[in-house]
Amino acid sequence: MEELRKVHDFAKSVDVPIQFLSKKEAKRREPDVRAEAGVLESPSTGIVDSHGYMxxxxxxxxxxxxxxxxxxxxxxxxxPSNGRGDWKIWTAPPSSTDPTASSPSAAVPELEGEDTSITAETIINSAGLYACGISNMILPPKRHIKPYYAKGTYFSYSKSHPKPDTLVYPAPVPGHGGLGTHLTFDMTGRVRFGPDVEWVDSPDDLAPTANTERFKAAIEDIKSYLPGIDADAIALDYAGIRPKLGKLGAVASAQGFQDFYIEMEKGFAGFVNLLGVESPGLTASLAIAEEVHEMLYRR
Structure with missing residues (x-):
């Protein structure tokens, strides 16, 4: 309940609609959901068709x-030399370079074929999992940033019961790199659970992790708020990776939280850096775009 209160207070401070429900009301709405301490309702939270949106x-x-x-x-x-003129960006054929190069040094690869270049007045680094590598090509070594990759596996559910009518998130765990193994839906209404958190070394490690201990832990997380679930109907589905700037919490109200890094880099006119933009970066993308536009053209 202490963690829920922190979320409530933070949401209120940024004008997000949120409210506590009584146990009676929560039980009436979602009889299959176990909620011992309390329930915090976020009525504006939902899902979007990510592919259609993009x-x-x-x-x-x-x-x-x-x-x-x-x-x-x-x-x-x-x-640009002396901070004036245009940026110059070289690209290489896919076979000639390693697109996953995102180490702090971000060394320039040896090119096998002919590279090409373009010029630009501004650069907006919105490269997701590879954004730190791009940033480290530009900024001096003392300003290099190490990327962290939080892999999350999702789990499918093949039965029609229990099936709550709303998204269900467990209470935040302080310092946890994700939002817990929560219940959500795809665009067809199919229930899925996840993602969990597994720290990996590569942004290309996208296969769901078929680890017995991790799977058991995910089942226990799900059962904590949906005790009537049939564990035999839960299976590995798919995985994704969140770009993070440290092994820090994913909830803004918690200590050790790492927010999105959105900066016009000092000493590099026309360069806006977007790092650590994990979920909900997609649904926040228009707001982020407004912020970047403000940085470049109105300040």
């Missing part, structure tokens, strides 16, 4: 004259 934004981008260059790994970036 396709729409991409279409808008191209309609306004934008060009998308896929399979063009960035191999080198040259800042």
């Amino acid at each position: 396709q729409f934004l991409h279409g808008e981008f191209e309609e306004f004259g934008g060009t998308t260059a896929l399979a063009s790994p960035v191999s080198r970036i040259q800042a």
Whole structure:
């Protein structure tokens, strides 16, 4: 309950609609959900069609004259001399460079084929899992940032009961790198659980982790708030990776929380860095875009 109160107070401070429900009301709405200490309701929380959303934004981008260059790994970036002029960005054929190069040193790879370059007045580094590597190509070594990769495995559920009508999140665990193995839905209404948190070394380690102990731990997490679940109907589904800047908490109200890093880098005019943008970066993307626009053109 102490952690729920922290979430409540923080949400109120940033004008997010949130309220506590009585045990009686919570039981009436979701009789299958176990909630001993209390229930905090966030009525504006939901799910979005992520692929449809991205396709729409991409279409808008191209309609306004934008060009998308896929399979063009960035191999080198040259800042404007004396802070004036254009940035220069080199790209290489996919086979000529390692797109996962995101170490603090971000060494420039040896190129096998001919590289190409473009110039730009501004650079917005929104490279997700590879953003630290891009940042480290530009900033001096003392400002390099080490990336951390929090892999999360999701689990499917093949039965129709129990099936709450709303998303269910366990109370936050201080310092935990995720939001707990929560219950959510896909766009078809299918129940899924997850993600858990597993720290991995590579941003390409995307196979669901078939580890017996981790699977048992996830089952126990789920049973803590949905005791009537049939464990035999839970199975591995898919996995994703959250780009993080440390092994820190994922809830803003908790100590040790690492927020998104959104900065116009000092000494590098026209360079905006977006690092550690994990979930809910997708649903916050328009708000982030407004902030970046403000940094570049209105301050």
